[in-house]
Amino acid sequence: MSDEEVWLIEPSGPLRGDVVVRGSKNGVSKHMVAAMLGTGESIIGNAPEVGEVGITASMLRALGITVEIDDSEIRIEQGPRIEPRVPAEYTGLNRIPILMLGPLLHLAGEAFVPLVGGDPIGRRPIDFHVAALRDMGAEVEIQEGGVYAKAKRLNGTRLELPYPSVGATETILMSAVLAEGKTVLKNAAMEPEVVELALFLQRMGARIELSPDRRIVIEGVERLHGAQTWLAGDRIEAFSYLAAGLVTGGEVRVHGCPQDRLVTAITTLARMGARFEINDEYLCATAPPEGLRAAAVQTDTHPGFMTDWQTPLMVLFTQSHGMSVLHETVFENRLVYVPALQAMGCEIEVFDQCLGGPACRYHDSNAKHSAVVRGVSQLKGADVRLPDIRAGFSAVLAAAVADGPSTLRGVHHIERGYHRPFEQFKTLGLDIQRRG
Ligand code: EPU
Numbered sequence: 001m002s003d004e005e006v007w008l009i010e011p012s013g014p015l016r017g018d019v020v021v022r023g024s025k026n027g028v029s030k031h032m033v034a035a036m037l038g039t040g041e042s043i044i045g046n047a048p049e050v051g052e053v054g055i056t057a058s059m060l061r062a063l064g065i066t067v068e069i070d071d072s073e074i075r076i077e078q079g080p081r082i083e084p085r086v087p088a089e090y091t092g093l094n095r096i097p098i099l100m101l102g103p104l105l106h107l108a109g110e111a112f113v114p115l116v117g118g119d120p121i122g123r124r125p126i127d128f129h130v131a132a133l134r135d136m137g138a139e140v141e142i143q144e145g146g147v148y149a150k151a152k153r154l155n156g157t158r159l160e161l162p163y164p165s166v167g168a169t170e171t172i173l174m175s176a177v178l179a180e181g182k183t184v185l186k187n188a189a190m191e192p193e194v195v196e197l198a199l200f201l202q203r204m205g206a207r208i209e210l211s212p213d214r215r216i217v218i219e220g221v222e223r224l225h226g227a228q229t230w231l232a233g234d235r236i237e238a239f240s241y242l243a244a245g246l247v248t249g250g251e252v253r254v255h256g257c258p259q260d261r262l263v264t265a266i267t268t269l270a271r272m273g274a275r276f277e278i279n280d281e282y283l284c285a286t287a288p289p290e291g292l293r294a295a296a297v298q299t300d301t302h303p304g305f306m307t308d309w310q311t312p313l314m315v316l317f318t319q320s321h322g323m324s325v326l327h328e329t330v331f332e333n334r335l336v337y338v339p340a341l342q343a344m345g346c347e348i349e350v351f352d353q354c355l356g357g358p359a360c361r362y363h364d365s366n367a368k369h370s371a372v373v374r375g376v377s378q379l380k381g382a383d384v385r386l387p388d389i390r391a392g393f394s395a396v397l398a399a400a401v402a403d404g405p406s407t408l409r410g411v412h413h414i415e416r417g418y419h420r421p422f423e424q425f426k427t428l429g430l431d432i433q434r435r436g
Helices: 025-035 051-062 101-108 127-135 166-176 192-203 235-247 263-271 307-318 334-342 389-401 412-417 423-429
Strands: 006-011 018-019 041-044 065-070 073-077 110-114 137-144 146-150 158-160 182-186 207-211 215-219 227-228 252-254 273-276 283-287 297-298 322-327 347-351 370-375 383-385 405-407 431-435
Touching: 006 389, 018 235, 018 307, 018 423, 025 041, 025 051, 025 073, 025 166, 025 192, 025 273, 025 412, 051 065, 051 073, 051 412, 101 110, 101 127, 101 146, 101 182, 127 137, 127 166, 166 182, 166 192, 166 215, 192 207, 192 227, 235 252, 235 263, 235 283, 235 307, 235 389, 252 263, 263 283, 307 334, 307 370, 307 389, 334 347, 334 389, 389 412, 389 423, 405 423, 412 423, 423 431
Parallel strands: 018 252, 041 227, 158 182, 297 322, 383 405
Antiparallel strands: 006 405, 006 431, 041 073, 065 073, 110 146, 137 146, 182 215, 207 215, 252 283, 273 283, 322 370, 347 370
16 A cells, blocks of 8 residues: 555635745755855755755765755755765656766766656756766766766866756856856856856855856856855746636735746736736736636746746636647647646647747657647546646646546655645645545
8 A cells, every 4th residue: 555645635716815935946956056066154045845955955965065954044064075976866856966067076076976857848868968067178978877977177168058958057057167267158048046046156256247148157266155045936836826826716915926037927827817916025816707818828948938837827728718729848748747637627639739839849859749728628626646746736726626526646746846835725725635
């Protein structure tokens, strides 16, 4: 018998109330890695309580870094001896080990990291990371079970990413800050989480210039020191709870996420008919009495409609009037969760063509990366297994508007990246119970 935790959800009407979002899973873990690079203590404030923090903390401890976590505050300090190998037990848990290559090269001159994991939303290659480190002078070998790298000192160089990858930009930032000389990176990712990381590194003493044309210039320095920062609220969680209010015909006030992280999301929802109240305290969206309208949305790099917003949007589409179209252009397999929603009665059809926008990188592939969604459909409760974190949250939304109870399995995916989601949903009035 499995002792896996499951959530039992009974639809219980409109979700209403207040949610405070903390720093993001995708911000906090990178800050924890960056903090390795400073001599002296770094303090990361407003950290979420998510599984990803625990995984990253134990990886760092295995490398000889001191990590103390006290609710929303994380303190990190280099230990006297750095172990250059991330243990194999961390294989496949998340995307963080690949980001440790650059920092470990600076601290130990060599590094081994197990092959990365993350959600099954695409091939998730690491070729950009490896190519950049090689261009900066590292010897990098793909070995069985991981990546080995060696370098006496990394050198600054001119780099251009084939696609503005968030992770590869972060690898380059954390490798270039202590490299010899200047690194010029073209076609960098400019997601708010990347900029937040650059600002933290700047507080640690790094010399970084951000240009408006996706160019980042980093002048390597001899050393970095510890620094203190406060993470901005998670724009994925913020959008997800706004969608939770809208899809159930309720009203969720989201505190803690700056409006400028949600510009495209707000406009997309407003085009569908959502009415917003936005002030310096919170953001809140409500559906008009006649319900939301269908839309055509294409995901993109920042400042476009982010890929992680599309899973709750998809459930919203099923409850909006008309046929909606979604074109996913960032991860080829992001629609892997659609069968779980179909099992709950969502009328979604997936296509390998680029629908609802210009041809993307997956135009000639077999990847089913576009979807047509019919609304309004009556969803039904079901017993479903969640394939990944963002899909998991969407299944909760579908269960909240379904006819009948649902059993959700694999909820650890949700807990890896959302701050206390079970408690938040309970506060909003969802009839949700834990078993297992
Ligand atoms: N890519 C390559 N080669 C590489 C790196 C990326 O081809 O070496 C491709 C990817 O396959 C993908 C595209 O570039 O098609 C974009 O990937 P990116 O590197 O930007 O994504 P990531 O860094 O792996 C982060 C977040 C994702 C978020 C994306 C886009 C973390 C840990 N993950 O992934 O978040 O969707 O950026 O904003 O920061 C999530 O939280 O659920 C999640 C998947």
